[in-house]
Amino acid sequence: MGYDGPTELYIDGEWTSATDGQTIETADPATEEPYATVASATAEDVDRAVDAADAAAARDGAWRSLDPSERAAHLHAMADAIDDLSDEIVLVESHDNGKTPFEAGLDVDMVVDTFRYYAGWADKLTGQTVPVPGDRLDYVQQEPLGVTAHIAPWNYPFQLAGRSLAPALACGNTAVLKPSSQTPLSALYYAEAAERAGIPDGVVNVVPGTGSEAGDAIVGHPGVDHVAFTGSTDVGKGIMSRAAENVTGVTMELGGKGPNVIFPDADLDDAAAGAHYGIFMNAGQMCWAGSRLLVHEDVHDAVVERVVERAEATTLGSGIDDDGRMGPLISESHLEDVEAYVQAGLDEGATLATGGSRPDDRGDGYFLEPTVLTDVTNDMTVAREEIFGPVLSVISFADYEEAIEIANDSPYGLMAGVWTTDLETAHGAAADLDYGMVSVNEYPVTFPQTPFGGFKQSGIGREQGTEALAEYTQAKNVNVNLEG
Numbered sequence: 513m514g515y516d517g518p519t520e521l522y523i524d525g526e527w528t529s530a531t532d533g534q535t536i537e538t539a540d541p542a543t544e545e546p547y548a549t550v551a552s553a554t555a556e557d558v559d560r561a562v563d564a565a566d567a568a569a570a571r572d573g574a575w576r577s578l579d580p581s582e583r584a585a586h587l588h589a590m591a592d593a594i595d596d597l598s599d600e601i602v603l604v605e606s607h608d609n610g611k612t613p614f615e616a617g618l619d620v621d622m623v624v625d626t627f628r629y630y631a632g633w634a635d636k637l638t639g640q641t642v643p644v645p646g647d648r649l650d651y652v653q654q655e656p657l658g659v660t661a662h663i664a665p666w667n668y669p670f671q672l673a674g675r676s677l678a679p680a681l682a683c684g685n686t687a688v689l690k691p692s693s694q695t696p697l698s699a700l701y702y703a704e705a706a707e708r709a710g711i712p713d714g715v716v717n718v719v720p721g722t723g724s725e726a727g728d729a730i731v732g733h734p735g736v737d738h739v740a741f742t743g744s745t746d747v748g749k750g751i752m753s754r755a756a757e758n759v760t761g762v763t764m765e766l767g768g769k770g771p772n773v774i775f776p777d778a779d780l781d782d783a784a785a786g787a788h789y790g791i792f793m794n795a796g797q798m799c800w801a802g803s804r805l806l807v808h809e810d811v812h813d814a815v816v817e818r819v820v821e822r823a824e825a826t827t828l829g830s831g832i833d834d835d836g837r838m839g840p841l842i843s844e845s846h847l848e849d850v851e852a853y854v855q856a857g858l859d860e861g862a863t864l865a866t867g868g869s870r871p872d873d874r875g876d877g878y879f880l881e882p883t884v885l886t887d888v889t890n891d892m893t894v895a896r897e898e899i900f901g902p903v904l905s906v907i908s909f910a911d912y913e914e915a916i917e918i919a920n921d922s923p924y925g926l927m928a929g930v931w932t933t934d935l936e937t938a939h940g941a942a943a944d945l946d947y948g949m950v951s952v953n954e955y956p957v958t959f960p961q962t963p964f965g966g967f968k969q970s971g972i973g974r975e976q977g978t979e980a981l982a983e984y985t986q987a988k989n990v991n992v993n994l995e996g
């Protein structure tokens with residue numbers, strides 16, 4: 513079925529084509545067939561979007577001037593609208609990104625929960641009074657930043673856009689959202705949902721476009737007060753430099769190389785299931801993938817046997833195949849990059865336990881078999897770099913100290929997993945791992961209520977939880993002299 517959803521930019525409450533009429537063509541990664549043609553924003557369109565967002569964010573603007581409880585009601589209405597559009601968004605996301613409907617459904621559910629969670633916060637953002645010397649009243653109040661930009665990647669196009677949009681709006685900011693040019697479609701449903709929810713014009717603006725044109729224009733725009741970026745570490749570094757030109761604040765959600773650590777006392781069936789889910793969900797195209805499986809040498813063979821068995825039983829399927837359990841990669845060039853990583857692993861001494869090839873029986877589509885490499889050491893390319901595909905690198909360790917040392921020996925620090933039945937090992941490892949998130953006996957997991965973000969080159973700042981409220985507000989201190 514062809515795409516019949518929104519295809520234009522959404523600026524100031526209006527659907528509009530790009531000023532010079534330029535477009536992006538998208539293809540379904542499972543079939544390689546063209547799927548949609550979408551307007552691609554120019555720098556001029558970005559100006560229009562930022563101006564509209566700025567007007568709605570002004571003190572007397574349509575969003576900031578609302579009572580907080582009215583903002584909360586709007587965000588609940590937005591959650592309802594997204595819920596109502598859920599089936600459509602799931603289908604579109606499956607075609608645009610290749611993920612299975614099951615995975616796309618989880619993403620949409622997470623967004624609905626996130627909007628409801630932050631709707632609850634909209635009228636509960638309190639400040640504090642500060643005891644200062646003398647006869648004074650001193651208080652701190654949290655104010656919105658103004659115009660927030662949201663730049664999203666292609667791997668969770670809908671979910672990651674909503675993850676930062678919801679808290680930014682709850683805190684009284686307005687938004688300009690730019691999805692990846694590889695997956696521009698689902699973001700347009702935020703515009704559709706905003707319309708249905710009666711969100712005032714200019715509060716939510718959606719401008720699909722390329723990173724080099726629309727993305728750069730957003731980040732370098734003096735009217736943008738904060739950039740919430742989710743994407744690769746290299747692009748993130750460039751965005752930080754560009755944002756620095758206007759001293760624009762940033763939240764950076766970047767790459768990862770997650771260690772999933774299996775201690776010898778773990779429940780091996782559960783651990784193997786978690787290892788499988790942690791690398792083959794979303795075809796491994798996850799910042800928080802458990803791409804390094806650290807296994808104690810005593811249980812190494814038993815775990816590898818279980819993980820290989822699960823990998824070989826995984827059904828590959830397109831977004832619309834009912835029995836698909838792992839979808840394709842996003843593009844031919846990305847598939848080639850992932851294949852090159854597998855080859856690099858083999859060249860550097862790893863062993864191919866399973867996978868490594870394009871499946872014979874799938875016809876078109878950017879599919880790769882679930883792949884497990886054993887005999888990996890932590891200095892190999894496959895252990896150091898983010899592959900962003902269905903490739904698990906298994907590393908053996910001898911004791912607790914070695915496990916922690918290997919796990920922490922990475923430029924990244926997003927999420928780590930720990931598998932053990934021993935409380936001391938669980939909490940000890942949670943304390944010793946240099947990661948923004950540690951998950952014990954399940955992997956990976958996150959909730960709207962819990963902070964998401966990384967140490968080291970995995971990012972700066974946090975999305976989700978109460979932590980995100982601090983990202984999207986700024987403190988104002990007021991001192992009142994009460995003497996005479």
Ligand code: NAD
Nearest residue numbers: 664665666691692723727728743744747765766767768799
């Ligand atoms: P990417 O960095 O190539 O692109 C991300 C977004 O940035 C896209 O919208 C792109 O158009 C835009 N962009 C590119 N160049 C730009 C520029 N110069 N100025 C402004 N915007 C620009 O990332 P990707 O390939 O889409 O996504 C995969 C990466 O995202 C992986 O590294 C993954 O780990 C990371 N990621 C991180 C998280 C997290 O929460 N930490 C979540 C998902 C993905």
